[in-house]
Amino acid sequence: MEQNAQETRDKILTAAISLMKEKGYKGMTTRAIAKEAGVNESTIFRHFVNKQGILDALVDRYSYVPGIHQVFDSLTGELQSDLILVARTYQEFMEHNGEMVLIGLRETGHFPELDEKTAAIPIQLKELLIGYLSRMYEKGAIERTDLEAAAMTFIWMNLGFFMSASLYGQKITSVKVEDFLRYGVGTFAQGLLKER
Missing domain, CATH: 1.10.10.60 (Homeodomain-like)
Known part of the structure; x- marks a missing residue:
């Protein structure tokens, strides 16, 4: 063009x-x-x-998470650092595309084609997370758990952080992205690890 x-x-x-x-x-x-x-x-x-x-x-334009497959291909098998990298990529995508994400949420239910395309982001992420967590379970690194529930909890936690910051700024919390990643995602990862 x-x-x-x-x-x-x-x-x-x-x-x-x-x-x-x-x-x-x-x-x-x-x-x-x-x-x-x-x-x-x-x-x-x-x-x-x-x-x-x-x-x-x-x-x-905004429904594609650039490089998400490459991020998953680059994961090392160290649960906490891997999940922090995935969460950081997600937060960067949401920050960069925040207006369109919020519009998509606002218009949910009005346009089936919009719903389908905006749902593609969390569906793709969920499938990649389930695959990753499944491999981590097979290696004996994490406890047996409902992998879909774990993946969705991770997504909801990240979406909630984005929504809170986007809609309310610091009215709800002053936690910065890096602290959310370190402590929030870190705590989530610790909860999945197999006790040794």
Whole structure:
């Protein structure tokens, strides 16, 4: 795609995120997006066909956790440091894509295709975590446990930290990401380890 066309596309998507955050998907119009992006409404239709096309492009852009498979491929088998690395990657992704994550949560139940694509992130992470924890169990490193429940607890803990910080700042807690990783994820990992 030509540089100017990509820049225009990016401006439209940025404007759409801003308006969706403020008004929700239904409250956002292509006319308002065009005004916010500084383009003609026909430019939006040329790039995305319609408002649904914009939503699809946003979901495609933000629903992929870059490098998550590479992170899992690089794990060493040391439970605590491995889980801290996975949690750090998750927190970085959420921080970078926070607005779209919050929009996805806000619009849950209104658009099945959005629900499906936003659910793909935790589903992919859950499957990778279950595989990792299964290997750790087979090596005798962790106690026998419900691996899906453990994976989901890890995901919920990370999502909860992100949501708390994103929605409330320091009103609930002043715990920083590094402390959450060290103590929160560290404590979680210790709970899984097999007693020796």
